[in-house]
Amino acid sequence: MSELYIRVAEDENEEPMEIPSEDDGTILLSSVAAQFPGACGLRYRNPESQCMRGVRLVEGVLHAPENDWGSLVYVVNYPKDNKRKMEEIDAASAVKVKRGFQKTSDLIVLGLPWKTTEQDLKDYFTTFGEVIMVQVKRDVKTGNSKGFGFVRFTEYETQTKVIAQRHMIDGRWCDCKLPNSKVFWAFPDEPMRSRKIFVGRCTEDMTTDELRQYFMQYGEVTDVFIPKPFRAFAFVTFADDQVAQALCGEDLIIKGISVHISNAEPKHNNIHQLFPNFPGGSASLAAMFDRSQYQFPSSHV
């Protein structure tokens, strides 16, 4: 089948971007979210009624109205919670943005093939934006890659985009995340509630992509983890803790199966394991945690 693209924009008057469809003519919500992080659906203006209409969304798959996408421009939907949250954050972050708060940080790149070099990393990540630094971590004695590395971009926008998607590097899927050493500091004045949910009663045929596509309808998904070998559960992390908390206790139907959602319990909560190199030593870190309202950042939990 010939490749079909539909035109999608953040606003009716904005420059649209072309998003690829699947072989069956549907569009994956994840394809939309790859360009518009946080997207939870699409809408369009019905030419007859001039009203906005929602595009049918079933488990992360968007279906063409009347089985034909036509030449309309589709507009991205974002979760209501995100919008409200964005407005709240806007006021607070306007100051930070002016101060250059949205500075980039090193991102850890996990799952690299052993053969991948720093030049390979640079070549790959430059396709997203200007790269300031790449590293492949190696065993000091043997020089063998440890299978992970770091990258840093000039633009914060590039960083956001890179974190939001998976990366095929030299034939392996890799993830880019804020490194553990940075997560704690990334949200200095937000109390840390859990952004991560436990998904019980999963079946073996549920893939990380399918879970991501399914949960995207509730809010921006930043991580999906399925333990291997199969253990009938998974973890899904949202960008927004309110989205995660709202789902806890629910039974949801995924691929016809009822799964149960609950809070993710802490993996380890040994702060010395998490921050072994805390400036001033781990005793001062422990004291700080005792006094603090913070819980562990969800990517540690």
Place this chain on the structure above:
DNA sequence: GTTGAGCGTT
């Protein structure tokens, strides 16, 4: 079969 990999010699 309901609680998870891996995190940086500076």
